[in-house]
Amino acid sequence: MSRIESLNGADMHTDSTLKIVAIDDDPTGSQTVHSCLLLTRWGIDTLTAGLLDDAPLFFVLSNTRGMGAEQAANVTREICRNLHDAVDRLARQGKSIKLVVVSRSDSTLRGHYPIETDVIAEQMGPFDAHFLVPAFIDGGRITRDSTHYLIVDGEPVPVHETEFAKDSVFGFSTAYLPDYVAEKTSGRIKAADVERFVLDDIRGDISGRLRALSGNTCCVVDAETQADLNQFARQVLAVAGEGRRFLFRSAASLLTALAQLPPQPVVANEMHRYVRNAKPGVVLVGSHVETTSRQLHYLTEHTDIVPVHVDLDALQQDADALFDRLCIEVKAAIGSGRSAVLFTSRGERQFASKAERLSFGELVSGFLMRLVQALPREIGFLISKGGITSNDTLSIGLALKTARVLGQVRAGCSVVVCPEDHPRYPKLPVVIFPGNVGGESALADAFATLTRQTQTAGSKDVAYA
Missing domain, CATH: 3.40.50.10840 (Putative sugar-binding, N-terminal domain)
Incomplete structure (x- = not known):
């Protein structure tokens, strides 16, 4: 043989x-x-x-x-x-x-x-x-x-x-x-x-x-x-x-x-157990598909999460200035007890060639990973929206060689946890949320499962339990 x-x-x-x-x-x-x-x-x-x-x-x-x-x-x-x-x-x-x-x-x-x-x-x-x-x-x-x-x-x-x-x-x-x-x-x-x-x-x-x-x-x-x-x-x-x-x-x-796996050991609506010290977290949205855009809009309209726009035009003009501003905005949100959502400009851009499109994607991803590496140390959780974004979050932003899947926080969305000896984010739960999965409220639902609190949209309270 x-x-x-x-x-x-x-x-x-x-x-x-x-x-x-x-x-x-x-x-x-x-x-x-x-x-x-x-x-x-x-x-x-x-x-x-x-x-x-x-x-x-x-x-x-x-x-x-x-x-x-x-x-x-x-x-x-x-x-x-x-x-x-x-x-x-x-x-x-x-x-x-x-x-x-x-x-x-x-x-x-x-x-x-x-x-x-x-x-x-x-x-x-x-x-x-x-x-x-x-x-x-x-x-x-x-x-x-x-x-x-x-x-x-x-x-x-x-x-x-x-x-x-x-x-x-x-x-x-x-x-x-x-x-x-x-x-x-x-x-x-x-x-x-x-x-x-x-x-x-x-x-x-x-x-x-x-x-x-x-x-x-x-x-x-x-x-x-x-x-x-x-x-x-x-x-x-x-x-x-x-x-x-x-x-x-x-x-x-x-x-x-x-x-042929048995049911996951921790059910989806109990995934909040892994949130560190019940602290607010960060949602990172790199996916540009329309499904994600609708979910992002719903999240920002129906919760008190702080929206933080990663302006891709500004990125091409002065990346360092944009980086400094975004870090300040995220730190301020977490410091006030609120979670933040970092999201790139919406819509898929058109390029003259596949090579140019992939090159721009690498530029954006590299910038997002700088942000992940600079997130406040005390965040309670991280949700990464988009497949390529999530891969880079695990391998570059968090520099993990391996991670173990705990299960799903909702259908199609896995949860992994950083190791105890991680130099910056020990035991941080990370949700891998594909760009093309879920209905309009799916991202807000996953966010609510982790926060386990009533979120506010304007003057209207929306309870997620």
């Missing part, structure tokens, strides 16, 4: 530990799981710690959605090579680890597909198939008849008719997944060659079809409920246990099915 074959799927019935590794293009893939590690670094020692952790899965936060295609490929390749070496190290110590690899990405089809799955297949293959499973049940993303939908006001809307399909870097023209695959692979994988597992299929017995897959066949999978994904995961893991080798490109809900 080759080293690559020993890594994933083969001889799972032998005495070995099965570990699910999610290479996550931003940190929001943990939004349906708990008690597992997020790794913001991928050195061999850090990956070894993840492989030895008691949880059945861990996440490697690659943040590739915020990178260009070439850098994303290089980072993914480095992670895979280091995973090889970490597994080899443990094998030499008599610890056999078998991997199930998931390329976790956006539930609205944005991301570097097929670049990341191609690199994983190159480094860790050969695979018999790779499965696209974009359903995110908690977030209202379902797939039916191989078409991916976003539930809006109770009605399914094909995702190509939503704002997410117009993304300036990751835009697409169709929600019908075989055609999406053909579009993203520039015809290398033809729509007719994509294997479709529709609802009737996965609710029955698909084991025979799974065993027949070969040559890294592209498969797309329907799901309307978590039970659908649970049924699919049971069958695909069983067949993998016979020696078939599978790769997954999925949203978060598949990870719940693969890991």
Whole structure:
């Protein structure tokens, strides 16, 4: 058996530990799981710690959605090579680890597909198939008849008719997944060659079809409920246990099915227990999608939180002056016993090229991380809104190598805690809040869960309990 074959799927019935590794293009893939590690670094020692952790899965936060295609490929390749070496190290110590690899990405089809799955297949293959499973049940993303939908006001809307399909870097023209695959692979994988597992299929017995897959066949999978994904995961893991080798490109809900975790130990409405000394906190809003803008408006209108505008025009003119002013405003809010929300200018800007757009994003993110590093030491909590923003908050702003997911403060929004020995924010709870998750009041609801107090909107008191 080759080293690559020993890594994933083969001889799972032998005495070995099965570990699910999610290479996550931003940190929001943990939004349906708990008690597992997020790794913001991928050195061999850090990956070894993840492989030895008691949880059945861990996440490697690659943040590739915020990178260009070439850098994303290089980072993914480095992670895979280091995973090889970490597994080899443990094998030499008599610890056999078998991997199930998931390329976790956006539930609205944005991301570097097929670049990341191609690199994983190159480094860790050969695979018999790779499965696209974009359903995110908690977030209202379902797939039916191989078409991916976003539930809006109770009605399914094909995702190509939503704002997410117009993304300036990751835009697409169709929600019908075989055609999406053909579009993203520039015809290398033809729509007719994509294997479709529709609802009737996965609710029955698909084991025979799974065993027949070969040559890294592209498969797309329907799901309307978590039970659908649970049924699919049971069958695909069983067949993998016979020696078939599978790769997954999925949203978060598949990870719940693969890991088979029990309910989280601390329920959502008790997450306020982790707030330090019942102190006010900071909400950081970097996401620019319309969902976030509506949530931000609701938060500022229905609570007494202090709005602090990160003016992107001012950032380009005099970053240091803007930084000093914002630090003063946040410190004043916290000192008065009120939380503050730092938010960037709304709307997505247009750029002449993808490279210019990514470069501007790096400028904004770098500035936001300066702010995170300078927040008052005594804050009680931090909510980070947006996937790339949250990744940078964990890995750069807070300089965490690893963090453990406690669970969700609301559907799709994970809570992690800084370690006790953190030099600036020991035991600070941090909410990872995706940009495209939740209804209008979702951000205010999460804020209210942590503050556990009546918030004031003008002369009107709005109680959140």
